[in-house]
Amino acid sequence: MLGFPPMICEFQGWAQGGLGMAILGAGLVFAIGLMVYLRWTGNIPYVIGGALLMYYGIPVIEDMFHWDQDCAVIRTQFAQQEQYAANTRVCENNLFNTEAQTGEDCSCNGESVTPDCESYYAACENQVSYTDTQTSQCSCAFSDQTQSASPYCSAIPNNARPPAQSSKGVACNRSNGGWDGVAQACADPQYQAAMSQSEWIAPTTNFYDGDINGAAFYSYQTEIDNPTGEPKTVYWYGESDNEGWYDLNGQQVGNDNNWAGVDEMPIVLQPGENKLTVTVQNFDQSSSAQNDYGANPSGTIDQIDGPNGTVYSSTGGDSWYQIPTVPPSALSPPPSGPTVNCYTQSCAATP
Known part of the structure; x- marks a missing residue:
């Protein structure tokens, strides 16, 4: 459908082009002949004036209302819009077939008849920052498998706290008090x-x-929603300072008592919500260590990976949070030495 500017250009072409002159000339001869035949000769000036007004009126109206149209540009833009509309119609006819063949989230932008596609994971990740809240954390881990670009969100417990976090680059730099090499x-x-x-x-x-x-003791937790309806085997990579206990849905799946090593644990994410918990104990440190490196932090770094580079969860960001400490009696092997629940009481750095 023509917009208002293209219509002005069309009228201007009809009124002032060669075709317009032929039409107006033929109409003028017919009108004058009819008036002479009917003896309406007094209306001839009005007919001639009307013809001149039609021929020159459009440019005058454009000047009066500042409708300065570059008709060559307008016709190019209009043709481009028509081409976009035609491309979109063809693209949308092929959209569902393309999505089924590629397994990706596709859309039409009008520039081509070929749908523009990206993985459901990538499309979902673009939305996560808008769906995360203070009371929920969202994930796109299973987007490609469910072919859905909508994030899956889990509620954060009311008594949870955000942990402190430090990028791997800073935490791996001994000069900044981190874990270094x-x-x-x-x-x-x-x-x-x-x-x-x-x-x-x-x-x-x-x-x-x-x-x-x-x-x-400090405990950190996250939830992974598996909406596929099938168990999924993934790998949990974890390293804790000094010792860590790893728990999946209430069952311990690993223990890391060598803070200089990463544990690689195969785990099975069941359909629905899966709760992952890391409990960390930092061994007593000497005053000289505190003096050399400052307050000696306990810490953990964890990532759950699937096939084809899929990351199901990672520490950092908003997805992991600190919770009340898991009772020491539930940990295997049991912790050595005295324990302090720093979630419920003040735990100043050892002097």
């Missing part, structure tokens, strides 16, 4: 790749200062 997640290229999206998390509001007790 001693931690395998920092030093081993294999685990740098496997844990590429994860960050170290710790219980303090200031990553290198504050409420840290050498023998304290």
Whole structure:
């Protein structure tokens, strides 16, 4: 359908082009002949005036109302819009077939008859920042398998707290008080790749200062929603300082008592919600260590990976949160030495 500017250009072409002159000339001869035949000769000036008005009126109206139309540009734009509309119609006819063949989320932009496609995971990730809230955390981990670009969201417990976090780059730098090359997640290229999206998390509001007790326990948790209806085997990569206990849906799946090594644990995510928990104990440290490195932080870095580079969860961001400590009696092997529940009481750094 023509818009208003193209209509002005069309009228202007009819009125002032060669075809317009022929039509007006023929109409003028017919009108004059009819008036002479009917003896309406007094109307001839009006007919001639009307013809001149039709021929020159459009440019005058354009000048009066500042409708300065570059008709060549307008016709090009209009033709482009018509082409976009035609491309969109052809593209939309093929949209569902293309999505079924590629397994991707596709759309039509009018520039081509070929749908523009991206993975459902990528389309979903563009929405996560708008769906995360203070009371929920959202994930796109299964978007490609469910062919849905909508994030899956889980409620965060009311008593949860956000952990402190530090990028891998900072936490792997000893000059900044981090784990440096001693931690395998920092030093081993294999685990740098496997844990590429994860960050170290710790219980303090200031990553290198504050409420840290050498023998304290801290627990961190996240939820992964598996909407596929089938169990999915994935790998949980985790490293904790000094010792970590790894729990999936209430069952311990691993223990890491060597803080310089990454544990690689195959786990099965059941259909529906899956709750992953890491409990960390930091061994008592000497005063000299505290003096050398500042408050000695406990911490953990974790990432759950699937096939084809899919990341189901990683520490850092808003997806992991601190919860009341898992009772020590539930941990295997049981923790050594005294324990302090720093979730419910103040835990200043050991002097």
